[in-house]
Amino acid sequence: MDESGNNKNNNNTAKSLEEAMSSFSMTHYDPKNPNDVEDFTPTPREGFHSDPELCRWILSSAAVAVAAKLEIKSSGVGSGSGLFVAAASGGGGGGGIEPGGEIYRSKPVMWALDHHGGYGGRGPGDEGLCEECGRDGDGDGDGEQQVKACGGCLVVKFCGKKCQKSAWNKFHKDECKTLRNVPQMMAQHLLAHRLMFWQQKGYITTKQGKAIEWMETHFNEYSKGEESATRIFDVAMAVRKETGNKVGLGLVWRMVPCLLTNCVRLRPAFTTSAVGCALDLPTAVINHSCDPNAFVFFENGELRLRSLKKIAPGEEITICYVDPTMALSLRQEALLRDHFFECGCPRCKSEHKEERVCVKKGESTFETLHKSQREVVKLVTNALKADKFPGIYKQYGDLGNVETKLRTILCSTFKNTIWPDSLEPLPSARLSLALLYLNQGKPDPALRNGLKGILMNRLRNGPEWVNVMMDMVKVLIAAGSLTPDKIEDNTFPRPLDIQTVAYGYAYETCKEAGKAYGGDSEYTKAICEIFAKMTAQKVTGQRPGTAEFEKEFEEAQMKLMAWAGVAEGWGVVLSS
Numbered sequence: 337m338d339e340s341g342n343n344k345n346n347n348n349t350a351k352s353l354e355e356a357m358s359s360f361s362m363t364h365y366d367p368k369n370p371n372d373v374e375d376f377t378p379t380p381r382e383g384f385h386s387d388p389e390l391c392r393w394i395l396s397s398a399a400v401a402v403a404a405k406l407e408i409k410s411s412g413v414g415s416g417s418g419l420f421v422a423a424a425s426g427g428g429g430g431g432g433i434e435p436g437g438e439i440y441r442s443k444p445v446m447w448a449l450d451h452h453g454g455y456g457g458r459g460p461g462d463e464g465l466c467e468e469c470g471r472d473g474d475g476d477g478d479g480e481q482q483v484k485a486c487g488g489c490l491v492v493k494f495c496g497k498k499c500q501k502s503a504w505n506k507f508h509k510d511e512c513k514t515l516r517n518v519p520q521m522m523a524q525h526l527l528a529h530r531l532m533f534w535q536q537k538g539y540i541t542t543k544q545g546k547a548i549e550w551m552e553t554h555f556n557e558y559s560k561g562e563e564s565a566t567r568i569f570d571v572a573m574a575v576r577k578e579t580g581n582k583v584g585l586g587l588v589w590r591m592v593p594c595l596l597t598n599c600v601r602l603r604p605a606f607t608t609s610a611v612g613c614a615l616d617l618p619t620a621v622i623n624h625s626c627d628p629n630a631f632v633f634f635e636n637g638e639l640r641l642r643s644l645k646k647i648a649p650g651e652e653i654t655i656c657y658v659d660p661t662m663a664l665s666l667r668q669e670a671l672l673r674d675h676f677f678e679c680g681c682p683r684c685k686s687e688h689k690e691e692r693v694c695v696k697k698g699e700s701t702f703e704t705l706h707k708s709q710r711e712v713v714k715l716v717t718n719a720l721k722a723d724k725f726p727g728i729y730k731q732y733g734d735l736g737n738v739e740t741k742l743r744t745i746l747c748s749t750f751k752n753t754i755w756p757d758s759l760e761p762l763p764s765a766r767l768s769l770a771l772l773y774l775n776q777g778k779p780d781p782a783l784r785n786g787l788k789g790i791l792m793n794r795l796r797n798g799p800e801w802v803n804v805m806m807d808m809v810k811v812l813i814a815a816g817s818l819t820p821d822k823i824e825d826n827t828f829p830r831p832l833d834i835q836t837v838a839y840g841y842a843y844e845t846c847k848e849a850g851k852a853y854g855g856d857s858e859y860t861k862a863i864c865e866i867f868a869k870m871t872a873q874k875v876t877g878q879r880p881g882t883a884e885f886e887k888e889f890e891e892a893q894m895k896l897m898a899w900a901g902v903a904e905g906w907g908v909v910l911s912s
């Protein structure tokens with residue numbers, strides 16, 4: 337800020353805007369002449385689909401397109417283009433893609449992990465993935481093996497010398513010093529550096545450059561907001577400086593929002609949080625829905641797009657850009673902030689209706705409800721941070737206290753009615769509390785919170801469901817191993833019933849993991865191995881997978897639900 341309170345950066349931003357607008361081109365740009373910006377005026381953006389040849393090339397860059405042929409066409413849900421299952425996609429059963437089918441695997445143009453510490457718990461970048469091959473050290477896909485940090489930046493990690501050398505030659509040589517100076521750099525910003533270096537070195541092919549040039553950037557929207565304009569301008573200036581001032585300001589300035597808009601979250605199977613981001617051409621064409629028909633996950637350096645439901649021939653493929661377990665208002669806030677649109681998908685509409693009923697019945701307002709939702713998320717985030725950094729967030733380390741605060745927020749939101757158990761972020765908050773209680777060696781409140789959290793959760797398939805089921809199995813195993821002298825509550829369920837539910841949930845997790853990630857995914861294999869070891873130790877009762885076990889499971893689950901205060905009808909139904 338200058339003395340008159342004006343933001344100097346912003347003045348710079350405004351002055352340079354015109355220059356930037358006229359200098360963006362990945363294909364026409366001459367890196368040796370960064371000031372030569374006069375003769376290129378960007379064409380108004382129509383979307384990829386106006387260039388069929390480019391679309392065909394983008395789709396052929398996805399390594400495998402298994403279930404059906406794909407097409408890029410004018411989007412029916414978003415602006416510009418979208419990815420579709422081809423109208424004449426062939427295949428059996430009327431064509432299209434079946435639930436749990438692989439749509440493609442793709443090697444991204446570039447990807448990087450985040451190193452900013454992330455959302456509570458184990459933050460992104462702590463996951464122990466090799467920055468070159470994307471594997472954890474032992475290759476079982478659980479992200480828990482030691483990878484060693486680069487001795488130069490002490491930030492990025494590698495699984496061995498071979499990967500370190502390969503990454504050094506490809507990108508890390510250019511980025512090591514930058515990361516040492518800014519170790520918490522966002523992955524998209526790091527990729528902006530890499531893109532500029534690669535552009536100068538000629539690593540970006542003409543076709544890749546053209547595809548990137550066609551991408552939505554939201555440059556105008558970013559430039560309109562004072563804060564966002566300053567932010568992208570500052571990042572662009574920093575990237576330009578770090579890459580040797582050899583690239584034109586216009587190019588780098590547009591690349592920053594382009595990466596923010598088009599990079600897909602890197603989400604490995606073992607966690608619900610994104611651990612970084614990737615620039616991948618076919619995935620950058622896919623539009624958003626909060627009730628998507630597909631999802632992308634990251635394993636061994638590859639992106640895999642898989643279906644969550646049946647996708648009919650001619651239907652548009654959608655993924656969820658944000659964490660789908662978030663409450664409606666928080667999803668909307670994130671989409672508006674990062675993508676400048678209001679989602680109008682059927683899930684958003686039905687959840688809006690549900691919120692309206694709650695607000696009316698509870699004589700509250702949407703503002704109060706949304707404020708409470710933000711407060712709940714903040715409370716849980718702080719409790720997760722307290723678990724990770726006990727010295728710093730001391731007051732959130734006492735989970736009894738956190739539960740009291742949670743109740744206060746919930747009770748102050750509605751009059752004459754209580755917060756519905758299924759209204760987010762309550763189910764997610766309860767699940768986080770369960771895991772925190774488990775870490776503190778208190779399986780009793782962990783079980784109560786976990787059962788309410790998982791069973792009142794409406795997402796009953798896909799990657800998030802697999803993750804919460806897996807977490808719940810851990811809680812059940814701990815609670816089922818409690819000896820009577822450790823249990824104060826005399827209504828606590830019998831260990832045998834808890835163990836039966838643990839077997840049932842573990843069985844279901846295997847089935848769901850196979851469907852969500854595919855049987856050949858390392859994560860599915862790891863989960864099924866755990867389940868096989870568990871059942872090998874089962875000495876009493878029926879074998880999971882049999883009709884007799886299903887009956888035993890249903891009865892045990894009913895008892896646990898009654899104890900935790902979960903209404904009938906919300907239990908897990910085992911797949912046959």
Ligand SMILES: C[S@@+](CC[C@H](N)C(=O)[O-])C[C@H]1O[C@@H](n2cnc3c(N)ncnc32)[C@H](O)[C@@H]1O
Binds near residue numbers: 415674676678
């Ligand atoms: C990764 S791009 C997706 C492809 C994009 N439609 C295109 O033509 O390049 C992300 C952008 O698409 C648009 N978009 C995606 N989903 C949308 C939706 N459900 N409603 C409105 N716009 C959407 C937004 O502008 C968003 O920032």
